[in-house]
Amino acid sequence: MVSFSFAIAFMLHLLLFCTAPMVTVIMDEMELSHADFGFIFAAAMISLVIFRIPWGLVGDRIGYLNSFRIALPLAVGFAVLRAFSPGYAVLLVSQFLLGVSLAMVLPCLPLIVKEWATGRPGLSTGIYVSGFAAGNATALALTPQLLKVMEWREVLLAYSGLAALVCLLWFPLARSRGSGDSGVPLLGLGRLLRDKYVWVLLLFMMAAMGSYDTLATWLPRVLEMKDLDKALASLLPLGFFIAGPVVGTLSDRAGNNSTIVAVCGVLAAASIVGISYAPFPLLLVCIFLAGFATIGVLTISLTMPARHERLSPAAGSVVGLTSALGNVGPLVMPVLFGFLIDVTDGFYASIFSVAALAGLAFILGSRIRLRG
Numbered sequence: 001m002v003s004f005s006f007a008i009a010f011m012l013h014l015l016l017f018c019t020a021p022m023v024t025v026i027m028d029e030m031e032l033s034h035a036d037f038g039f040i041f042a043a044a045m046i047s048l049v050i051f052r053i054p055w056g057l058v059g060d061r062i063g064y065l066n067s068f069r070i071a072l073p074l075a076v077g078f079a080v081l082r083a084f085s086p087g088y089a090v091l092l093v094s095q096f097l098l099g100v101s102l103a104m105v106l107p108c109l110p111l112i113v114k115e116w117a118t119g120r121p122g123l124s125t126g127i128y129v130s131g132f133a134a135g136n137a138t139a140l141a142l143t144p145q146l147l148k149v150m151e152w153r154e155v156l157l158a159y160s161g162l163a164a165l166v167c168l169l170w171f172p173l174a175r176s177r178g179s180g181d182s183g184v185p186l187l188g189l190g191r192l193l194r195d196k197y198v199w200v201l202l203l204f205m206m207a208a209m210g211s212y213d214t215l216a217t218w219l220p221r222v223l224e225m226k227d228l229d230k231a232l233a234s235l236l237p238l239g240f241f242i243a244g245p246v247v248g249t250l251s252d253r254a255g256n257n258s259t260i261v262a263v264c265g266v267l268a269a270a271s272i273v274g275i276s277y278a279p280f281p282l283l284l285v286c287i288f289l290a291g292f293a294t295i296g297v298l299t300i301s302l303t304m305p306a307r308h309e310r311l312s313p314a315a316g317s318v319v320g321l322t323s324a325l326g327n328v329g330p331l332v333m334p335v336l337f338g339f340l341i342d343v344t345d346g347f348y349a350s351i352f353s354v355a356a357l358a359g360l361a362f363i364l365g366s367r368i369r370l371r372g
Helices: 002-017 020-030 034-083 088-102 105-116 121-146 152-173 188-193 196-225 230-253 258-277 280-307 312-326 328-344 348-365
Strands: none
Touching (some): 002 034, 002 152, 034 105, 034 152, 034 196, 105 121, 105 280, 121 152, 121 230, 188 312, 196 230, 196 258, 196 280, 196 312, 196 328, 196 348, 230 258, 230 280, 258 280, 312 328, 328 348
16 A cells, blocks of 8 residues: 555656656747746646645545545546647646646545554655655656657656556555544634644645745756756656655654754755756755755655644644645745746746745744654
8 A cells, every 4th residue: 555655646746747848848839938837837736725625634534545536537537638738728727627636645645654554654654755756757857758759748648648557556456444534524624723733734845845846847947048958857856755765764763853854954945056056066966955855844744644643633634734735835936936037037036936935944844843
Protein backbone atom coordinates (compact mmCIF):
# COMPACT_ATOMS: atom_id res chain seq x y z
CA MET A 1 0.00 0.00 0.00
CA VAL A 2 2.92 2.34 0.63
CA SER A 3 4.06 1.46 -2.90
CA PHE A 4 0.63 2.51 -4.16
CA SER A 5 0.96 5.82 -2.32
CA PHE A 6 4.27 6.36 -4.14
CA ALA A 7 2.72 5.51 -7.53
CA ILE A 8 -0.28 7.82 -7.02
CA ALA A 9 1.95 10.68 -5.90
CA PHE A 10 4.13 10.07 -8.96
CA MET A 11 1.08 10.26 -11.20
CA LEU A 12 -0.15 13.53 -9.66
CA HIS A 13 3.07 15.47 -10.20
CA LEU A 14 3.73 13.96 -13.61
CA LEU A 15 0.34 15.18 -14.82
CA LEU A 16 0.65 18.60 -13.16
CA PHE A 17 4.22 19.53 -14.10
CA CYS A 18 4.61 18.04 -17.57
CA THR A 19 3.40 21.38 -18.98
CA ALA A 20 6.40 23.26 -17.52
CA PRO A 21 8.87 22.23 -20.30
CA MET A 22 6.15 23.05 -22.85
CA VAL A 23 6.22 26.78 -22.03
CA THR A 24 7.78 27.99 -25.26
CA VAL A 25 5.83 25.57 -27.49
CA ILE A 26 2.41 26.39 -26.01
CA MET A 27 3.11 30.13 -25.78
CA ASP A 28 4.13 30.28 -29.44
CA GLU A 29 1.23 28.16 -30.71
CA MET A 30 -1.46 29.98 -28.71
CA GLU A 31 0.21 33.44 -28.72
CA LEU A 32 0.32 33.74 -24.92
CA SER A 33 2.23 36.00 -22.54
CA HIS A 34 4.18 34.60 -19.60
CA ALA A 35 1.31 35.57 -17.28
CA ASP A 36 -1.18 33.79 -19.58
CA PHE A 37 0.85 30.60 -19.35
CA GLY A 38 0.97 30.96 -15.56
CA PHE A 39 -2.82 30.63 -15.56
CA ILE A 40 -2.54 27.18 -17.19
CA PHE A 41 -0.92 25.89 -14.02
CA ALA A 42 -3.10 28.09 -11.82
CA ALA A 43 -6.29 26.59 -13.30
CA ALA A 44 -5.50 23.24 -11.70
CA MET A 45 -4.54 24.99 -8.47
CA ILE A 46 -7.94 26.70 -8.30
CA SER A 47 -9.77 23.37 -8.37
CA LEU A 48 -7.29 21.91 -5.87
CA VAL A 49 -8.07 24.78 -3.50
CA ILE A 50 -11.82 24.30 -3.90
CA PHE A 51 -12.05 20.51 -3.75
CA ARG A 52 -9.34 19.30 -1.35
CA ILE A 53 -11.39 20.17 1.73
CA PRO A 54 -14.54 18.26 0.64
CA TRP A 55 -12.39 15.40 -0.68
CA GLY A 56 -10.64 15.25 2.72
CA LEU A 57 -13.97 14.99 4.51
CA VAL A 58 -15.06 12.28 2.06
CA GLY A 59 -11.83 10.40 2.63
CA ASP A 60 -12.37 10.37 6.39
CA ARG A 61 -15.92 9.12 5.84
CA ILE A 62 -15.70 6.45 3.13
CA GLY A 63 -11.98 5.62 3.39
CA TYR A 64 -9.12 5.98 0.95
CA LEU A 65 -9.97 2.70 -0.81
CA ASN A 66 -13.35 3.89 -2.07
CA SER A 67 -12.17 7.48 -2.50
CA PHE A 68 -9.52 6.50 -5.03
CA ARG A 69 -12.01 4.23 -6.81
CA ILE A 70 -13.83 7.47 -7.61
CA ALA A 71 -10.91 9.84 -8.13
CA LEU A 72 -8.51 7.76 -10.24
CA PRO A 73 -10.89 7.12 -13.17
CA LEU A 74 -11.80 10.81 -13.16
CA ALA A 75 -8.10 11.76 -13.31
CA VAL A 76 -7.56 9.50 -16.31
CA GLY A 77 -10.59 10.91 -18.14
CA PHE A 78 -9.67 14.56 -17.58
CA ALA A 79 -6.01 13.91 -18.47
CA VAL A 80 -7.14 12.51 -21.83
CA LEU A 81 -9.46 15.49 -22.32
CA ARG A 82 -6.54 17.86 -21.75
CA ALA A 83 -4.51 16.12 -24.45
CA PHE A 84 -7.21 16.94 -27.02
CA SER A 85 -7.50 20.65 -26.11
CA PRO A 86 -7.85 22.63 -29.39
CA GLY A 87 -7.19 26.04 -27.82
CA TYR A 88 -6.35 28.07 -24.73
CA ALA A 89 -9.87 28.17 -23.26
CA VAL A 90 -10.37 24.41 -23.48
CA LEU A 91 -6.90 23.81 -22.05
CA LEU A 92 -7.77 25.96 -19.02
CA VAL A 93 -11.06 24.10 -18.47
CA SER A 94 -9.42 20.69 -18.79
CA GLN A 95 -6.69 21.74 -16.34
CA PHE A 96 -9.38 22.80 -13.87
CA LEU A 97 -11.22 19.48 -14.20
CA LEU A 98 -7.98 17.53 -13.84
CA GLY A 99 -7.37 19.39 -10.58
CA VAL A 100 -10.84 18.32 -9.35
CA SER A 101 -9.82 14.66 -9.49
CA LEU A 102 -6.26 15.16 -8.26
CA ALA A 103 -7.58 17.06 -5.23
CA MET A 104 -8.36 13.67 -3.69
CA VAL A 105 -4.72 12.54 -3.64
CA LEU A 106 -3.10 14.58 -0.86
CA PRO A 107 -5.87 14.23 1.76
CA CYS A 108 -6.01 10.44 1.32
CA LEU A 109 -2.33 9.51 1.16
CA PRO A 110 -1.84 10.30 4.89
CA LEU A 111 -4.72 7.90 5.60
CA ILE A 112 -2.73 5.11 3.94
CA VAL A 113 0.29 6.01 6.09
CA LYS A 114 -1.83 6.19 9.22
CA GLU A 115 -3.21 2.68 8.61
CA TRP A 116 -0.16 0.86 7.24
CA ALA A 117 2.93 2.59 8.73
CA THR A 118 3.91 0.82 11.95
CA GLY A 119 5.75 3.31 14.14
CA ARG A 120 7.51 5.15 11.30
CA PRO A 121 5.01 7.62 9.82
CA GLY A 122 7.76 10.10 8.92
CA LEU A 123 9.65 7.60 6.74
CA SER A 124 6.43 6.32 5.13
CA THR A 125 5.37 9.88 4.40
CA GLY A 126 8.82 10.52 2.96
CA ILE A 127 8.41 7.54 0.64
CA TYR A 128 5.22 8.83 -0.94
CA VAL A 129 6.57 12.38 -0.95
CA SER A 130 9.49 11.05 -3.01
CA GLY A 131 6.85 9.84 -5.47
CA PHE A 132 5.88 13.46 -6.06
CA ALA A 133 9.55 14.17 -6.76
CA ALA A 134 9.92 11.24 -9.14
CA GLY A 135 6.88 12.42 -11.10
CA ASN A 136 8.21 15.97 -11.14
CA ALA A 137 11.67 14.82 -12.28
CA THR A 138 10.18 12.68 -15.03
CA ALA A 139 8.06 15.61 -16.21
CA LEU A 140 11.01 18.03 -16.30
CA ALA A 141 13.68 15.67 -17.67
CA LEU A 142 11.73 13.38 -20.03
CA THR A 143 9.25 15.85 -21.53
CA PRO A 144 11.88 17.96 -23.38
CA GLN A 145 13.22 14.76 -24.97
CA LEU A 146 9.74 13.57 -25.99
CA LEU A 147 8.96 16.98 -27.48
CA LYS A 148 11.78 16.39 -29.98
CA VAL A 149 9.88 13.50 -31.53
CA MET A 150 6.25 14.13 -30.51
CA GLU A 151 3.78 17.02 -30.43
CA TRP A 152 2.92 18.36 -26.98
CA ARG A 153 -0.61 16.96 -27.13
CA GLU A 154 0.79 13.51 -27.90
CA VAL A 155 3.08 13.77 -24.87
CA LEU A 156 0.10 14.61 -22.65
CA LEU A 157 -1.78 11.63 -24.05
CA ALA A 158 1.15 9.31 -23.33
CA TYR A 159 1.30 10.48 -19.72
CA SER A 160 -2.44 9.91 -19.33
CA GLY A 161 -1.76 6.28 -20.26
CA LEU A 162 0.49 5.92 -17.20
CA ALA A 163 -2.33 7.31 -15.05
CA ALA A 164 -4.65 4.70 -16.57
CA LEU A 165 -2.22 1.95 -15.55
CA VAL A 166 -2.23 3.09 -11.91
CA CYS A 167 -6.03 3.20 -12.00
CA LEU A 168 -6.33 -0.32 -13.42
CA LEU A 169 -3.97 -1.73 -10.77
CA TRP A 170 -5.80 -0.03 -7.87
CA PHE A 171 -9.09 -1.88 -8.28
CA PRO A 172 -7.84 -5.49 -7.93
CA LEU A 173 -4.79 -4.92 -5.69
CA ALA A 174 -5.52 -2.10 -3.20
CA ARG A 175 -6.48 -3.13 0.33
CA SER A 176 -7.70 -1.50 3.55
CA ARG A 177 -7.60 -2.88 7.09
CA GLY A 178 -10.57 -0.90 8.42
CA SER A 179 -13.81 0.77 7.49
CA GLY A 180 -12.15 4.11 6.85
CA ASP A 181 -14.74 5.97 8.93
CA SER A 182 -12.98 8.27 11.39
CA GLY A 183 -16.22 9.42 12.99
CA VAL A 184 -15.38 13.08 12.38
CA PRO A 185 -18.56 15.05 11.68
CA LEU A 186 -18.73 17.76 9.04
CA LEU A 187 -18.98 20.44 11.72
CA GLY A 188 -15.57 19.29 12.99
CA LEU A 189 -14.07 21.49 10.27
CA GLY A 190 -14.90 24.56 12.39
CA ARG A 191 -13.06 23.05 15.33
CA LEU A 192 -9.99 22.44 13.18
CA LEU A 193 -10.01 26.05 12.01
CA ARG A 194 -9.74 27.19 15.63
CA ASP A 195 -6.67 25.04 16.30
CA LYS A 196 -3.41 27.04 16.32
CA TYR A 197 -1.42 23.98 15.30
CA VAL A 198 -3.49 23.65 12.12
CA TRP A 199 -2.68 27.25 11.18
CA VAL A 200 1.05 26.62 11.59
CA LEU A 201 0.77 23.60 9.29
CA LEU A 202 -1.21 25.76 6.86
CA LEU A 203 1.58 28.37 6.80
CA PHE A 204 4.16 25.68 6.05
CA MET A 205 2.03 24.11 3.33
CA MET A 206 1.37 27.44 1.62
CA ALA A 207 5.06 28.40 1.59
CA ALA A 208 6.43 24.96 0.72
CA MET A 209 3.99 24.25 -2.10
CA GLY A 210 4.01 27.83 -3.35
CA SER A 211 7.80 27.98 -3.50
CA TYR A 212 8.42 24.54 -4.96
CA ASP A 213 5.57 24.51 -7.46
CA THR A 214 6.53 27.97 -8.73
CA LEU A 215 10.16 26.95 -9.22
CA ALA A 216 9.12 23.69 -10.88
CA THR A 217 6.88 25.61 -13.27
CA TRP A 218 9.27 28.43 -14.18
CA LEU A 219 12.80 27.08 -13.60
CA PRO A 220 13.08 25.63 -17.14
CA ARG A 221 12.26 29.10 -18.50
CA VAL A 222 14.73 30.79 -16.12
CA LEU A 223 17.49 28.41 -17.21
CA GLU A 224 16.59 29.11 -20.83
CA MET A 225 16.95 32.85 -20.14
CA LYS A 226 20.37 32.14 -18.62
CA ASP A 227 21.34 30.25 -21.81
CA LEU A 228 21.53 26.94 -19.93
CA ASP A 229 20.01 23.53 -20.61
CA LYS A 230 16.40 23.34 -19.39
CA ALA A 231 16.96 19.73 -18.31
CA LEU A 232 19.11 21.00 -15.42
CA ALA A 233 15.80 21.83 -13.75
CA SER A 234 15.55 18.11 -12.94
CA LEU A 235 17.97 18.75 -10.05
CA LEU A 236 15.08 20.48 -8.26
CA PRO A 237 12.97 17.30 -7.98
CA LEU A 238 16.15 15.34 -7.18
CA GLY A 239 16.40 17.42 -4.01
CA PHE A 240 12.66 16.78 -3.54
CA PHE A 241 13.20 13.01 -3.93
CA ILE A 242 15.97 12.81 -1.33
CA ALA A 243 14.28 15.19 1.13
CA GLY A 244 11.26 12.91 1.62
CA PRO A 245 12.91 9.87 3.22
CA VAL A 246 15.81 11.83 4.80
CA VAL A 247 13.70 14.48 6.53
CA GLY A 248 10.98 11.89 7.25
CA THR A 249 13.49 9.72 9.12
CA LEU A 250 14.86 12.73 11.03
CA SER A 251 11.30 13.67 11.95
CA ASP A 252 10.64 10.17 13.35
CA ARG A 253 13.71 10.48 15.57
CA ALA A 254 13.15 14.09 16.70
CA GLY A 255 10.76 14.90 19.50
CA ASN A 256 10.54 18.48 18.27
CA ASN A 257 10.78 19.31 14.56
CA SER A 258 11.22 23.07 14.99
CA THR A 259 15.00 22.96 14.48
CA ILE A 260 14.64 20.97 11.26
CA VAL A 261 12.14 23.51 9.91
CA ALA A 262 14.36 26.48 10.85
CA VAL A 263 17.39 24.96 9.11
CA CYS A 264 15.28 24.27 6.04
CA GLY A 265 14.15 27.91 6.07
CA VAL A 266 17.73 29.21 5.97
CA LEU A 267 18.71 26.72 3.26
CA ALA A 268 15.65 27.54 1.17
CA ALA A 269 16.17 31.32 1.21
CA ALA A 270 19.90 31.11 0.45
CA SER A 271 19.66 28.48 -2.28
CA ILE A 272 16.73 30.10 -4.12
CA VAL A 273 18.54 33.46 -4.23
CA GLY A 274 21.59 31.54 -5.42
CA ILE A 275 19.68 30.43 -8.53
CA SER A 276 19.95 34.03 -9.72
CA TYR A 277 23.55 34.79 -8.79
CA ALA A 278 25.58 31.60 -8.24
CA PRO A 279 28.17 30.62 -10.89
CA PHE A 280 27.49 27.45 -12.86
CA PRO A 281 28.86 24.64 -10.65
CA LEU A 282 27.39 26.20 -7.51
CA LEU A 283 24.13 26.89 -9.34
CA LEU A 284 23.52 23.14 -9.56
CA VAL A 285 23.89 22.82 -5.78
CA CYS A 286 21.47 25.71 -5.27
CA ILE A 287 18.82 24.10 -7.47
CA PHE A 288 19.16 20.82 -5.57
CA LEU A 289 19.00 22.49 -2.13
CA ALA A 290 15.98 24.58 -3.14
CA GLY A 291 14.06 21.38 -3.78
CA PHE A 292 15.42 19.65 -0.68
CA ALA A 293 14.67 22.47 1.79
CA THR A 294 11.15 23.32 0.61
CA ILE A 295 10.03 19.70 0.43
CA GLY A 296 11.69 18.90 3.76
CA VAL A 297 9.17 21.21 5.41
CA LEU A 298 6.33 19.79 3.31
CA THR A 299 7.22 16.28 4.52
CA ILE A 300 6.99 17.37 8.16
CA SER A 301 3.70 19.17 7.45
CA LEU A 302 2.18 16.00 5.98
CA THR A 303 3.52 13.75 8.74
CA MET A 304 2.29 15.71 11.75
CA PRO A 305 -1.51 15.26 11.28
CA ALA A 306 -1.19 11.44 11.21
CA ARG A 307 0.96 11.27 14.35
CA HIS A 308 -0.47 14.19 16.37
CA GLU A 309 -2.75 12.85 19.13
CA ARG A 310 -5.35 15.59 18.77
CA LEU A 311 -5.40 15.74 14.96
CA SER A 312 -4.90 12.08 14.05
CA PRO A 313 -8.62 11.08 14.09
CA ALA A 314 -9.25 13.71 11.39
CA ALA A 315 -5.97 13.36 9.48
CA GLY A 316 -7.66 13.41 6.07
CA SER A 317 -9.67 16.50 6.92
CA VAL A 318 -6.61 18.28 8.35
CA VAL A 319 -4.49 17.58 5.27
CA GLY A 320 -7.40 18.44 2.99
CA LEU A 321 -7.86 21.75 4.80
CA THR A 322 -4.19 22.76 5.03
CA SER A 323 -3.30 21.62 1.52
CA ALA A 324 -6.39 23.28 0.01
CA LEU A 325 -5.88 26.65 1.67
CA GLY A 326 -2.15 26.19 1.27
CA ASN A 327 -2.68 26.12 -2.49
CA VAL A 328 -3.07 29.87 -2.32
CA GLY A 329 0.72 29.79 -2.69
CA PRO A 330 0.81 27.69 -5.91
CA LEU A 331 -2.21 29.64 -7.18
CA VAL A 332 -0.73 33.13 -6.75
CA MET A 333 3.03 32.67 -6.99
CA PRO A 334 3.35 31.21 -10.54
CA VAL A 335 1.23 34.06 -11.91
CA LEU A 336 3.22 36.64 -9.90
CA PHE A 337 6.46 35.06 -11.09
CA GLY A 338 5.45 35.37 -14.74
CA PHE A 339 4.05 38.88 -14.21
CA LEU A 340 7.34 40.07 -12.69
CA ILE A 341 9.24 38.67 -15.68
CA ASP A 342 6.93 40.59 -18.03
CA VAL A 343 7.31 43.84 -16.03
CA THR A 344 11.05 43.72 -15.28
CA ASP A 345 12.18 41.84 -18.41
CA GLY A 346 14.23 39.59 -16.13
CA PHE A 347 13.87 36.91 -13.47
CA TYR A 348 15.67 38.45 -10.48
CA ALA A 349 12.60 39.97 -8.81
CA SER A 350 10.66 36.76 -9.42
CA ILE A 351 13.32 34.58 -7.79
CA PHE A 352 13.62 36.92 -4.80
CA SER A 353 9.85 36.79 -4.18
CA VAL A 354 9.98 32.97 -3.90
CA ALA A 355 13.04 33.08 -1.61
CA ALA A 356 11.32 35.56 0.70
CA LEU A 357 8.16 33.45 0.94
CA ALA A 358 9.98 30.25 1.88
CA GLY A 359 12.58 31.76 4.21
CA LEU A 360 10.24 33.95 6.23
CA ALA A 361 7.44 31.38 6.57
CA PHE A 362 9.70 28.52 7.66
CA ILE A 363 11.85 30.52 10.06
CA LEU A 364 8.92 32.33 11.70
CA GLY A 365 6.79 29.18 11.88
CA SER A 366 9.62 27.19 13.47
CA ARG A 367 9.18 29.22 16.66
CA ILE A 368 6.18 26.97 17.45
CA ARG A 369 7.18 23.69 19.11
CA LEU A 370 6.31 21.02 16.55
CA ARG A 371 5.78 17.86 18.54
CA GLY A 372 3.94 14.77 17.32
